Amino acid sequence: MDSKIHCQMNICGGDFTHVRKCFRDWKSQPLVYRWNQRMFEGKQEVRPLPGRVFNNGEVAHQALARVCGPDDPYALAAEIRDGERDLWLVMAAFEEEG
Numbered sequence: 252m253d254s255k256i257h258c259q260m261n262i263c264g265g266d267f268t269h270v271r272k273c274f275r276d277w278k279s280q281p282l283v284y285r286w287n288q289r290m291f292e293g294k295q296e297v298r299p300l301p302g303r304v305f306n307n308g309e310v311a312h313q314a315l316a317r318v319c320g321p322d323d324p325y326a327l328a329a330e331i332r333d334g335e336r337d338l339w340l341v342m343a344a345f346e347e348e349g
Contacts, residue, residue: 321346
């Protein structure tokens with residue numbers, strides 16, 4: 252059987268305390284494309300991506316995609332400050348067999 256990696260993402264504003272609250276809320280919500288599965292299922296917590304604040308969402312997305320692994324028990328959050336807003340992109344990787 253082949254396996255492939257897919258990512259789940261969400262975004263919110265505020266400080267990292269707010270990101271943790273959003274993460275807890277998201278974990279109770281079903282996936283839009285798979286109603287029997289919860290968002291970020293199996294991930295115990297969210298951690299900030301250390302050492303960098305991004306000025307572009309695409310760059311933050313690429314950085315998270317490079318470091319998120321399906322065996323990680325957590326999601327990672329990258330801070331984005333684009334001059335207008337302060338946002339966090341939260342991502343977790345999952346392995347899917349098929």
